[in-house]
Amino acid sequence: MKRIILSGGGTGGHIYPAVAVAEALGRHYGANAELLFVGAEGKMEMEKVPALGYRIVGLPIAGMQRRLEPRNLAVPFKAVLSVLRARRIIRDFGADVVVGFGGYASGPVLWTAQRMGVPTIIQEQNSYAGVTNKILARGARRICVAYEGMERFFPADRIVHTGNPLRGRFCKQGADRGEALRHFGLAAAKPVVLVVGGSLGTRTLNEMMKAWVLSLGGAPAPVQVIWQTGRYYEREMREFLAAHPTDGVWQGPFIDRMDYAYAAADLVISRSGACTVSELCLVAKPTIFVPSPNVAEDHQTKNARALADRGAALMVRDDQAVASAMPLAVGVLGDPARLASLSRGIEALAIDDSAERIVGEIVKLIG
Template identity: 50%
Template sequence: MGNYRFILSGGGTGGHIYPAIAIANELKKRYPTAEFLFVGAKDKMEMEKVPQAGYQIEGLWISGIQRKLTFKNLMFPFKLISSLLRARNIVRSFRPNVAIGTGGFASGPLLRMAAGAKVPCVLQEQNSYAGITNKLLASKAKSICVAYDDMERFFPANKIVKTGNPVRQDLVDLEVGKDEASAHFGLVPKNKTVLVLGGSLGARRINQLIEKELEFFKAKGIQLLWQCGKLYYEDYKQYESKTVKVHAFLNDMAQAYAAADFIISRSGASSVSELCLVGKPVLFIPSPNVAEDHQTKNALALSSKGAALLLKETELDAKFQSVFAELLTSENTQDELSQNIKKLALPKATQHIVDEIEKLLK
């Protein structure tokens, strides 16, 4: 069992950082003496989240291309050259056995330089519509771990392995009952509960919808467990009541999922993977403001299989009440959604990704 060195890069959003940390944790379990180094973008959240998880990180001066002509775009060639040179130095001095990229801009220069130095590379693509960085790196990778079918549109078929996305271990072992979880949040166990998730920062449009529909939920006898996000907590905490529990952030997601009968959520890759494990009826409201509209594509991949409901932000005013009322009254629909979404769960994703990495260790 050699002293292996693993270099991991991914970031910009939690959706890229969290899988990289989960993969590192699994590798560490198998190779306790291994060394790890993360590489991220200097001003992004990975610079804070990765050290919190106990790993060392180096930052590159890189950012994405903006959609319009800005000063940032004019700087892009300089940032790219600077990042490539820095990445080359990091690879040379760390001498990794394998490089792992989970998407996001920093992984571009790092994996490009690792591949150039003959380091075997593994990519992990979380979304049903591949990100630009991973598409550019595909030709250099030995193995590409994906979470959805039909990814041959983006990657060479012989490199694709369907593993699923890493998910939090406490959700794999979900053992909390509804009664206990409801009590934890001060809710009544026998009443139906809707869990509202807009991501860690919150989702303005989902919050506006819930605020507008508070009377509708009340009339239907529905309790709300509402994660409004830390950016919006001050605006919405006034709605806290016996039947509406407003939180800036829910630290105990296992309890929150257990308390819920229905879930309203964004459709980022890690949320979708978690919700497949949870197996409750879900209504996805994708964020339209993300690269290549991948949240809508993630949600469509499930709704087209009868595994979730999907409403675009533009449809909420016209359709939300009728769609949700129908879900509440049809136990058939509830059962069908639950069963179909559970079929898509891949609880051993992290182990399977690390199995692929192990094949490359010389």
Template identity: 45%
Template sequence: MKRGRKIIIAGGGTGGHIFPAIAIANALKQLEPETELLFVGAKGKMEMEKVPQAGYRIEGLDIAGFNRSSLIKNVGLPFKLIRSFFQVKKIFQSFRPDAVIGVGGYSSFPVLKYAQQKGVASFLHESNSFAGKSNQMLGRHADKVFVATDGMEKFFPAGKIMITGNPVRTAIVSATLSREEGIRFFGLDPSRTTILSIGGSLGAKSINEAIDAGLGQFETEGLQLIWQTGKPYSQRGKEVAEGKGNVWVNEFITQMEYAYAAADVIISRAGAMAIAEICVVKKPAVLVPYPFAAEDHQTVNARNLADKHAAILVSDGDAKNKLVQTAIDLAKDPLQQKELKNNISPLSVTHADRIIATEVLRLTGQKI
């Protein structure tokens, strides 16, 4: 019996890294069921919960990222990085991978760096249209760099780049739910226009505060709201929505396919994966980029769509005064909704996970 390839998938920190990683893992297993997979993440981060839920094994590293808001918190960072390399060495000695795929996040760097030092096939997936410094370093020595958009030659060697788009969760790509099914899932009224607000897996302070302040306006305008607050704002969100029949609120939506089916208009951060999902479901969206993302890549992501008239961009600083009214105006304007849908539809990529998995298996096969 043929031995399956052993592949490590490293990274995490947010849903934007974890869900594409799981999509790639699923595609690898579909293409070659004997493939043995191991995830490596950062202890205390959400991948340690989400990956086992998806049915995969994960090892955690003692690592943290650079804290831009408090330099004093970075004092122990070099020690954590050194410790993580020892942990990675132990994982490699035990698992003996044929290849490593990095999807971004704290744990991606030490795993890919070690793989490259040891001559193990390494692959990088850069989901954003602006690559961070560590990914640029890793990309120089990777066997292949999978990217979401064109124009990435300024970050990576042109010969290593493969444009694949971003992997989107299978449940979203293959969903056949009707709008009514989606709305009833949240206990809301199918006859009302529905706005979905998602701030990413960890929540979005400016979006939540804007919605909190303008909650009454949705009711006045006859609109209803599905509001994913993230954990930090969950309690406050539930308090202000108490007794409002037109608002569903929770910290996290586990079955996003129902939320996307229900939505007539989406309010979202502009992380690469959020945008990839909005493109797949082809919904009109108001994007509020997180301004402190590395190299302000969320603004770059959002502007790419706004310049194509495929989404509306509201800056984080303007969210408090403009976001709710912008979303309401869009919800009341079927012609603008149609224009945004028409322009976002060609940007949809539904099989990035399979393209990436196929290429990884092809190139890993050459190396074994």
């Protein structure tokens, strides 16, 4: 029986890659492996992971707030307690390997495992490594990455280019486009832009859509839009569109059929989180990235820049997107050669077996 600890959380970008690897481990080992997730108490992984059928235990770890707050005083004590608890978890579980996917809990779990002589693997989703992973990489046996050039941050002899593991199956062929258009109530005669900013949405992309609708002045839109507002902004944007009705715009707080959204879209405007970038590579969609400026170490800009510098995507800064992103999208849709070039460029970066590649590295370490 192989015993494997997976640690990642805080956001879906850390949780779902870990779950994708757990699913691949299940396919590889079947009943011959026992998996345990380790997360941070009070974070979303403590609900999401059990809902998917996996066992999880929590650590009291917390991050330092940027502003001066009294709760920052407890952070060092929580870190020490988390290390002590991680030691007990690893010992009692009898872990053969620990795999970290980022998030608060990964730090103490991997750090402790390395000092206990348990092999560790890091999965770095972004093109710019965070401080914690740079430190942990010194003791890691493998560092699984999604971007080229990561030897800037990690020992080159331990880097393995695996891509980012994703749940579900994303591919260029995907769903039937006719079905997808009917699902959103769109026509085949006009191109489609997919505007997506995550489950909570993004103020910038929603303001971009409002500015574009107002710029039409009631005239027919040159393109159709699938507009995901996010739950947080749903009511405000629904009321806006009711006051400014525009043909060919589907609007909703979330998209339950992303396969249809990708099949219908001729171009995507999106944030540039690591898993989103990997999805877009697999579906080979021409993309304009609008990186969020409100993330650690500005990693979304670095993710987008890694593609833009290779001609695999376009990038618009967050503070310029409201005025310029939709006009850019309309212009690109009028240039078939540019669309085709962007599609080829982003498809060349796709890796469709990332989870299996990471499982292969786990198998090598534990036999």
